[in-house]
Amino acid sequence: MSIQWFPGHMHRARKQIALVMAKVDVVIEVLDARLPGYSENPLLRELRGPRPCLKVLNKSDLADPAVTAAWMDFFRECGTVPMEISATSPKDAKRILGTLPGMVKERNFLMQPVNCLIVGIPNVGKSTLMNTLVGRKVARAANQAAITTKQKRVHVNDELTLYDTPGVLWPKIESVTASYMLAGSGAVRETAMDNAEVAARVGDYLLREYPGLLKERYKITDLPQNGIDLLEALGRKRGCLIKGGEVDVTKAAGILLNELRAGQIGRISLQKPPAPKAA
Numbered sequence: 001m002s003i004q005w006f007p008g009h010m011h012r013a014r015k016q017i018a019l020v021m022a023k024v025d026v027v028i029e030v031l032d033a034r035l036p037g038y039s040e041n042p043l044l045r046e047l048r049g050p051r052p053c054l055k056v057l058n059k060s061d062l063a064d065p066a067v068t069a070a071w072m073d074f075f076r077e078c079g080t081v082p083m084e085i086s087a088t089s090p091k092d093a094k095r096i097l098g099t100l101p102g103m104v105k106e107r108n109f110l111m112q113p114v115n116c117l118i119v120g121i122p123n124v125g126k127s128t129l130m131n132t133l134v135g136r137k138v139a140r141a142a143n144q145a146a147i148t149t150k151q152k153r154v155h156v157n158d159e160l161t162l163y164d165t166p167g168v169l170w171p172k173i174e175s176v177t178a179s180y181m182l183a184g185s186g187a188v189r190e191t192a193m194d195n196a197e198v199a200a201r202v203g204d205y206l207l208r209e210y211p212g213l214l215k216e217r218y219k220i221t222d223l224p225q226n227g228i229d230l231l232e233a234l235g236r237k238r239g240c241l242i243k244g245g246e247v248d249v250t251k252a253a254g255i256l257l258n259e260l261r262a263g264q265i266g267r268i269s270l271q272k273p274p275a276p277k278a279a
């Protein structure tokens with residue numbers, strides 16, 4: 001499975017971002033701390049060009065702290081400015097507001113506010129961050145991909161104007177693993193994917209990387225070998241049965257994905273940074 005989910009509003013958003021980019025001084029790219037590499041949109045990198053960019057690794061409260069620390073090192077080594085955050089945290093918003101001015105190149109129009117564009121893939125927390133940065137609810141945030149479909153501009157103060165943009169993926173996500181993990185993280189509308197297939201592939205990964213957390217959450221002592229069998233076992237534990245005693249795999253898949261996204265299985269990262277190149 002590779003994901004091709006690029007609905008009309010994303011086409012429009014891409015055009016709007018390209019238009020507004022001309023007057024943007026600094027970009028905040030919101031990445032998902034659980035999968036910072038997969039959630040880095042190549043389309044947005046192209047649109048941003050050479051503008052300074054603060055990469056915030058959001059939802060760090062849901063990610064595996066050791067893996068996030070490795071990602072922070074990775075981004076620093078790549079020469080980018082990373083920040084690990086939780087978009088709901090006013091303390092983190094303050095750190096961002098304190099960092100932005102130093103990133104903006106000297107301008108002739110000192111009296112004009114700095115224009116800052118918030119970009120990122122769907123459901124990564126852009127609107128939540130916008131609300132926390134502004135200190136009140138100015139953008140609708142919800143646990144569903146593609147809630148924001150129009151660009152929004154807010155004057156924070158005389159020094160800063162923020163633009164929130166709709167979440168954008170790219171027309172074709174080539175990597176099959178990236179597709180499954182992005183879908184597992186909640187970046188793709190469920191109508192555009194096969195939930196059971198996504199949950200089985202994410203299950204394969206969890207069995208490999210986080211067996212202890214699965215055992216603890218689902219009280220399964222002998223973990224199965226693969227994601228499909230994990231859905232079977234989980235379905236039986238949770239009573240997701242249909243006529244004849246068979247497991248309702250779709251229901252079991254929904255449970256696994258919802259609990260993963262809510263952090264109920266534990267703090268889980270869905271991607272590790274590439275290993276450092278040998279000297």
Ligand SMILES: Nc1nc2c(ncn2[C@@H]2O[C@H](COP(=O)(O)OP(=O)(O)OP(=O)(O)O)[C@@H](O)[C@H]2O)c(=O)[nH]1
Binds near residue numbers: 062126127129149
């Ligand atoms: N646990 C946790 N949840 C978060 C965090 N930031 C955002 N969320 C949740 O993630 C979901 C998506 O947040 P939004 O702010 O709507 O995301 P968005 O990027 O604007 O989404 P689109 O409209 O699809 O572009 C919401 O349920 C938020 O409450 C965070 O730091 N930690």
